[in-house]
Amino acid sequence: MPTAIDYEYDHSLYGVEHESGPFDVTPEIIATYTRSVGEDNPIFTDADAARAAGYGNVVAPPTMCALFERGELPDIKLQFGRRQFHGGQRVEPRAPVVAGDRLTASSHLKDVYTKTGRSGTMVHVVWETTFRNQDGTVVAEVQRSQVVRE
Amino acid sequence: MTYLDLHSHSVASDDSRATVEQYLKWINVLRKRGFTVDGIVLTEHRQYDFDVDYSQLAEQYGVIVLKGAELDTCFGHMLVYNITPGLARDVDFGDVKMDGRELIKAARHHGGFVVPAHPGRFGIGLVEYMALGERFDDVSIVERVNGGSKPEENERADELCQRTGYLGTGGSDAHLASHIGRVVTEFKANIATSEQLVEALMSGQFRPVPIAETAAAPVS
Amino acid sequence: MPATAKLYFEDTELGDEIGPIILSVTDEQVIDFCSLWGNPHPNRFTDQAEAERVGLDAPIVPGIMSMALVSRALTDWAGPGVVSDLDLVFRGSVPHNQPLHVAFQISDTSQQDGLNQVQCDITMTGPVPDRPYIIGTALLTLPSRE
Structure with missing residues (x-):
């Protein structure tokens, strides 16, 4: 049930699954990701260490799925605001993602609501995305809150 | 004497990540460390749920749990205590642009009480609106110490109280379990209900205290 | 016992404070x-x-990169593969080239249905912890020594 707000946006997006992908999880993407955030545990950086720990290949850090969601979500055509920032992010890893996996994403609009804060009126746009691998296994549930302000 | 955290948010609020039970567990952590927190008021953002009942949890953990709300208004956020069905009928809690002065009057009419939250907060505190010439004749108490505000914002709230003679409360503004009780209000009265909280606020016999100052307090 | 384990359920207690783990980018x-x-x-x-x-x-620092940094700090403390839920609220801009203090506080522990779980509060601040850049929680599923 969407929250009532004063600003117009595309309500037809509710109840619709937006499919995106495929996203190939390459060793190079994992390597760049881990290097840029200093994630140096061997299961994330060394395929042999990952295999020795029981994984099929070098493992993607648990929040990496959020990378693929970015830029893939539809425009809700909100008639408010000029600036956007990232208000919150939730990731619930369900199964390991390893190099060589091919992921797909299914996203839906969860809520749009208004609040006020230091920077004035803000509209929060919340999306939920389910990531699956090539076998159809759910690997992560992701929630993203984008904030639009005056 | 009663030590209450007058400002807290559970997962019912969009930006909190603490359950009520986690707050109560953490209060018992604080008690083991020698601090005194008798209870909390849940002031969820823009809502009030008449049906939710925390009495069993309150009894289990030995913590007073009262319910209020933090409402967005055109004059900043306001903490509302002792919410009645009549008030909820007269005020749209989800209206982020409601007239704060009207909210204060409506709450008083229905036996409730309004305390402007974090009045020194930049961009949204009462101080900003007073600087623009707005008057708030019905305000007598503000949240003087807010656990989620910047030090300079709490200083502005402090200056406001000194300048106007407003009395001040304290609340953690907790959104995480481990933030509950970091600021509380010390009341002279014994408080167990929302009606008693309003009476105690109207008596003027209270002051905000950081958690550290409760360490030497007698156990109530 | 997982080969990658660093932290066991028995090593945790409600109220434990971990960190700050200091990072920078x-x-x-x-x-x-x-x-x-x-x-x-x-x-x-x-x-x-x-x-x-x-x-x-x-x-x-982009939000999803900040989240990756928090995740890395969790790995540093608890080991890889233990995060069951990471839920963050971005409250302020995270700067480059500055110390980022990531701290955890254990706010709940439970053993149910064979799962050993620990909930922890998370804050990321600058060196002066007056107002966090990020707050949030993590649910960790940990191995047991038993």
């Missing part, structure tokens, strides 16, 4: 990270002028 690391999602330099995360154009004082 350089301009080059942010440029690297942004390249992963097709946002090449210069952009508001990597360039002073672009940041100012959108009202920021300086380039900031």
Whole structure:
């Protein structure tokens, strides 16, 4: 049930699954990701260490799925605001993602609501995305809150 | 004497990540460390749920749990205590642009009480609106110490109280379990209900205290 | 017993405080990270002028990169593969080239249905912890020594 707000946006997006992908999880993407955030545990950086720990290949850090969601979500055509920032992010890893996996994403609009804060009126746009691998296994549930302000 | 955290948010609020039970567990952590927190008021953002009942949890953990709300208004956020069905009928809690002065009057009419939250907060505190010439004749108490505000914002709230003679409360503004009780209000009265909280606020016999100052307090 | 385990359920207790774990990211690391999602330099995360154009004082660390940093701090403390839920609220801009203090506080523990779970509060602040850049929680599923 969407929250009532004063600003117009595309309500037809509710109840619709937006499919995106495929996203190939390459060793190079994992390597760049881990290097840029200093994630140096061997299961994330060394395929042999990952295999020795029981994984099929070098493992993607648990929040990496959020990378693929970015830029893939539809425009809700909100008639408010000029600036956007990232208000919150939730990731619930369900199964390991390893190099060589091919992921797909299914996203839906969860809520749009208004609040006020230091920077004035803000509209929060919340999306939920389910990531699956090539076998159809759910690997992560992701929630993203984008904030639009005056 | 009663030590209450007058400002807290559970997962019912969009930006909190603490359950009520986690707050109560953490209060018992604080008690083991020698601090005194008798209870909390849940002031969820823009809502009030008449049906939710925390009495069993309150009894289990030995913590007073009262319910209020933090409402967005055109004059900043306001903490509302002792919410009645009549008030909820007269005020749209989800209206982020409601007239704060009207909210204060409506709450008083229905036996409730309004305390402007974090009045020194930049961009949204009462101080900003007073600087623009707005008057708030019905305000007598503000949240003087807010656990989620910047030090300079709490200083502005402090200056406001000194300048106007407003009395001040304290609340953690907790959104995480481990933030509950970091600021509380010390009341002279014994408080167990929302009606008693309003009476105690109207008596003027209270002051905000950081958690550290409760360490030497007698156990109530 | 998982080969990668660093922290066991029996080592945790409600009220435990961990950290701060001090991290920082350089301009080059942010440029690297942004390249992963097709946002090449210069952009508001990597360039002073672009940041100012959108009202920021300086380039900031992207939210999903900040989340990756928190996740890394969890790995440093508890080991890899233990995060069951990571839920963050971004409250302020995370700066480049500055110490980022990530702290955890254990707010709940439970053993149910064979799962040993620990809930912890998370804050990321600058060196002065007056107002966090990020708050949130993590649910960790830990191995047992038994």
